[in-house]
Amino acid sequence: MTAEATLARFREYMVGPARFMNLLTCFELGIIDALRANPGMTAAELGTVVGATPAAVEQLLFLLVKEGFVAYDEASGAYTLDALAEVDDIDLKRPLDFMDKIKVTTLRQLFYLTESVRTGKLVGLRELYGFDGDLYEAMTVHADLRESWSRLMDSVTARIDPWFFDNVDIPAGSRVLDLAGNTGLGAIHTLKMKPSPGLRVTTFDLPGREEACLKNFREHGVAEQCSFIGGDVFVEVPKGFDVVLIKHFLNMFDKSEVLKILNGVRGSLEVGGQVHILVPIYSEDIKESCTVDYYPSFFLGCATGQGGPQKLSTFRNWLEECGFTVTKAIAQHPSELPPDALPLQAILSATKTV
Numbered sequence: 140m141t142a143e144a145t146l147a148r149f150r151e152y153m154v155g156p157a158r159f160m161n162l163l164t165c166f167e168l169g170i171i172d173a174l175r176a177n178p179g180m181t182a183a184e185l186g187t188v189v190g191a192t193p194a195a196v197e198q199l200l201f202l203l204v205k206e207g208f209v210a211y212d213e214a215s216g217a218y219t220l221d222a223l224a225e226v227d228d229i230d231l232k233r234p235l236d237f238m239d240k241i242k243v244t245t246l247r248q249l250f251y252l253t254e255s256v257r258t259g260k261l262v263g264l265r266e267l268y269g270f271d272g273d274l275y276e277a278m279t280v281h282a283d284l285r286e287s288w289s290r291l292m293d294s295v296t297a298r299i300d301p302w303f304f305d306n307v308d309i310p311a312g313s314r315v316l317d318l319a320g321n322t323g324l325g326a327i328h329t330l331k332m333k334p335s336p337g338l339r340v341t342t343f344d345l346p347g348r349e350e351a352c353l354k355n356f357r358e359h360g361v362a363e364q365c366s367f368i369g370g371d372v373f374v375e376v377p378k379g380f381d382v383v384l385i386k387h388f389l390n391m392f393d394k395s396e397v398l399k400i401l402n403g404v405r406g407s408l409e410v411g412g413q414v415h416i417l418v419p420i421y422s423e424d425i426k427e428s429c430t431v432d433y434y435p436s437f438f439l440g441c442a443t444g445q446g447g448p449q450k451l452s453t454f455r456n457w458l459e460e461c462g463f464t465v466t467k468a469i470a471q472h473p474s475e476l477p478p479d480a481l482p483l484q485a486i487l488s489a490t491k492t493v
Contacts, residue, residue, distance in 0.1 A: 156246065161202045163238050170196065171223060174209065179217040234479040236291045241433075243287035244274060245441050252440035261444050274442045275391075279347040289322075292387070296324050299417065299484055303386070304332035306469060306486050307415040312337035313381040316407065318372060318400075319388040320344050323352040327359045329384070341366045343377055376403035383408060386417040391438065392446045394457065401461040408491045414463065416489075419448045419482035420470060430482050451485045463489035 140148075165171055168189040174180060182193040182200070189196070200218060203209040210221040223231075248255075248263030255262045264270045268284075270277045278285035309315060312335055317325045320342035329340045342352050346369030356362040368377050373396070376383075383404050389397050404414055422428040430448050438447040455468050467488040476483070 158202065159238070159241070159246070161199055162208075163235075163242060165199055165203060166235060168199075170199070171220070174218055174220050175224075178219040179212075179215070181216045181218070185218065230477070233294065233477060236294055237479075237481070240287050240291040244284055245437055248441040249436055252436055255440045255444055259444050261441065263440060273391075273444065276345075279345070292321070293324060295387075296328070300325070300328040301332065302471070302484075303415075303417050303486060304328065306467070307333075307488055308413065309333040309335075309338070309382050309415075311335035313339075314379065315340040315382045315384065316377060316380040317342045318376070318383055318385045318404065320352070320384075320386075322348055323355040323365065323367070325384060325386055326352075326365050327355065327361055330361050330364055339364055339366070341368055341377070341380075343368045343370060343372070345369065345371070372400055372403060376400075376407040378407045379409070380407055381409060381412050383412070383414045384417075385414065387419075389416060389454070390418050390434075390446055390448045391443045396445070397457055398461055401458060401463070405461055405463065405491055410491055410493065412491045413466075414458075414489050414491075416454065416458075416487040418454060418485055418487070420451050420454070420485040421448050422483065423450050423452065428483070429480070433481050448482070451487070454485070454487055458487060458489045462491070462493070464492050465489045 168191060170185055170189055173185055173188045180188070182197040185191075185196045186193040200209055200211070204211045204218075207221050208223045210219050211217075212219075247267055248261070251262035251266060260271070261273060264272070264274065264277055268277060268281055270281070274284065274288070278288060309329070315326075315329055315338070317323075317329065317340060320326055321344055323342045326340040326342045330338060342348075342365065344352070344367075349367045349369050352367045353362070356365045356367075370377070385400070385404065389400065392400070401414075408414065419430055419434065421430050425431060435447050438445065451468055451470050455465050458465050465487060467486065470485040471483055473483065
């Protein structure tokens with residue numbers, strides 16, 4: 140790459156946050172909904188509907204016209220949806236939920252990324268919320284963080300769990316532990332997607348999640364087969380389980396902490412017990428990875444101050460280092476993903492043999 144081409148690439152990074160907020164604001168103001176309901180509105184008409192000046196509406200729509208999302212008729216001064224008209228609401232909700240999560244949990248906090256990396260602590264959470272800890276702890280006391288993150292994660296879980304459960308083995312009547320299972324959706328999916336007589340699933344997470352988790356169990360009619368244990372995975376993992384599920388969790392930590400978790404899980408399993416892991420990964424060829432565009436800065440500056448996805452081969456090596464025998468290691472093929480998807484997910488299954 141020439142120096143000129145390298146500098147041209149810098150332009151993409153310089154304008155990234157501005158482009159992001161310009162697009163999202165058009166949705167948040169209701170401009171896109173207004174054009175979907177009434178095609179052919181002028182900036183003045185749109186301004187009246189969304190509560191903004193015509194000049195401001197026009198400024199925001201310049202970018203969307205440039206990108207082909209919206210069309211502009213010079214003769215009438217009217218706007219209509221262009222490429223956005225071809226996208227179904229259900230498909231559009233997916234990137235919009237992710238963009239909201241980025242705005243609430245990422246964009247502001249990344250102002251302090253340099254300081255967070257230097258200190259190993261989430262400086263943005265401290266400066267913006269007066270909170271010392273990680274994002275997942277902060278969500279227990281700050282509703283805006285919790286609601287934005289949970290809305291996205293529930294939709295991600297609903298989309299990825301069918302693929303996950305299609306590719307893992309849970310023997311009939313197993314005692315299953317869903318490690319860091321949040322508010323129980325993973326446990327509910329386990330019962331619905333891998334049903335068998337005598338199957339029981341326990342959600343293990345921070346004590347503050349118990350009330351919401353048990354409420355979800357009752358509402359889904361699985362309270363008799365599901366339970367909750369509150370605790371800290373770094374203190375002790377509950378023992379006596381046949382299967383442990385670890386989903387969307389190991390990527391939050393650096394290697395030393397991941398090994399502590401895996402060793403704790405190994406101690407919780409009976410001999411012959413299985414662990415099934417779902418994690419976002421980087422492609423083995425890092426230049427082909429979309430995951431790397433977002434997740435390093437998110438984890439280092441916004442989530443935990445450490446961690447981040449790894450290559451599938453790295454997670455496999457860590458499992459083997461902890462004495463597990465890996466029986467499956469598969470990744471989603473990029474062609475199977477929605478075109479707007481950021482993370483590439485992988486499943487690793489392993490057995491405790493001794």
